[in-house]
Amino acid sequence: LEPAVEPPAGAAPSAALEAVRSAAALPAALRLAIARGHLSLAFQPIRRCGDGSLVSVEALLRWEDPDRGPVPPDTFIPVAEETGLIIQIGAWVLRRACETAVRAGGEWRIAVNISPVQFQQPDLAGMVANILRETGLPPGRLALELTEQIPLLRFPRAREAVRRLQAMGVQVALDDFGSGFSNIACLREFRFDLVKLDRSILALPPAQRGTVLTALLAVSQSFGLKVVVEGVETTEDWGMLQALGADYAQGYLLGRPAADLALAVPDAFPGQP
Ligand code: C2E
Ligand code: CA
Numbered sequence: 442l443e444p445a446v447e448p449p450a451g452a453a454p455s456a457a458l459e460a461v462r463s464a465a466a467l468p469a470a471l472r473l474a475i476a477r478g479h480l481s482l483a484f485q486p487i488r489r490c491g492d493g494s495l496v497s498v499e500a501l502l503r504w505e506d507p508d509r510g511p512v513p514p515d516t517f518i519p520v521a522e523e524t525g526l527i528i529q530i531g532a533w534v535l536r537r538a539c540e541t542a543v544r545a546g547g548e549w550r551i552a553v554n555i556s557p558v559q560f561q562q563p564d565l566a567g568m569v570a571n572i573l574r575e576t577g578l579p580p581g582r583l584a585l586e587l588t589e590q591i592p593l594l595r596f597p598r599a600r601e602a603v604r605r606l607q608a609m610g611v612q613v614a615l616d617d618f619g620s621g622f623s624n625i626a627c628l629r630e631f632r633f634d635l636v637k638l639d640r641s642i643l644a645l646p647p648a649q650r651g652t653v654l655t656a657l658l659a660v661s662q663s664f665g666l667k668v669v670v671e672g673v674e675t676t677e678d679w680g681m682l683q684a685l686g687a688d689y690a691q692g693y694l695l696g697r698p699a700a701d702l703a704l705a706v707p708d709a710f711p712g713q714p
């Protein structure tokens with residue numbers, strides 16, 4: 442056994458202790474970030490496997506803190522969920538994303554992530570309808586990405602909200618399928634329009650990747666769902682998806698997320714060469 446190492450009295454706090462302190466300060470820092478306008482969006486394209494044409498653009502939240510630098514979404518989204526701040530932040534993201542899509546024009550959808558916590562607000566579908574009306578985005582140009590959470594599906598309020606959104610013409614996608622809580626019952630119970638296969642699937646060892654991908658594509662497509670494969674980083678990945686019959690793809694090879702839509706997705710602007 443290694444002897445336990447105690448820092449000498451008066452020594453600088455350990456990195457672990459610093460991390461705990463800085464995590465404890467996150468809710469307050471996030472509130473400040475909202476007030477000071479330190480949140481922004483990055484945009485990443487989703488493309489058709491056949492010809493690489495643009496299908497949709499995902500809006501991804503960014504937090505640039507003057508002291509901490511960029512704080513990753515996987516660090517601060519859970520904080521926003523625990524504090525309920527995600528309801529306010531989520532509405533801001535949706536409005537910003539819709540405004541950006543209207544300004545660019547074109548037929549592609551803007552894809553916005555919705556946290557399960559946002560279904561706790563009394564009228565999520567009404568909130569979305571208001572933002573669509575105020576920004577002038579046609580409902581057919583909006584896609585919402587829901588991360589699968591089994592308990593969520595049991596709530597009549599969530600089911601009702603999803604049903605109303607789809608009736609308006611908003612596309613609803615199941616995000617991160619093949620990871621975490623994902624399972625097939627969820628595909629059966631909820632009538633999603635689209636499913637996104639988590640990028641952990643392309644990260645499997647080559648011997649398993651093709652088999653797992655083939656199976657998940659078959660399951661999803663048997664439910665009549667279009668499939669986006671996430672995490673396409675190499676031309677080899679891209680070739681395999683085309684061969685296996687995936688519908689759409691997203692990943693660094695096809696476009697990295699960037700704050701400037703014109704840089705991230707040059708073909709998002711119709712009428713420009
Ligand atoms: P997600 O919805 O699964 O988004 C895709 C993530 O994969 C993004 O990470 C994106 O930058 C990353 N990615 C895309 N292509 C590649 C690739 O080829 N390789 C690799 N290694 N990564 C790739 P990001 O932006 O860090 O976001 C992480 C997660 O944070 C998102 O996962 C989503 O769950 C959450 N998130 C981001 N923005 C929002 C938001 O506005 N609202 C909510 N509720 N959650 C958000
Ligand atoms: Ca997503």
Ligand code: CA
Pocket residue numbers: 616617637639640671
């Ligand atoms: Ca995802």
Ligand code: CA
Pocket residue numbers: 617
């Ligand atoms: Ca994810």
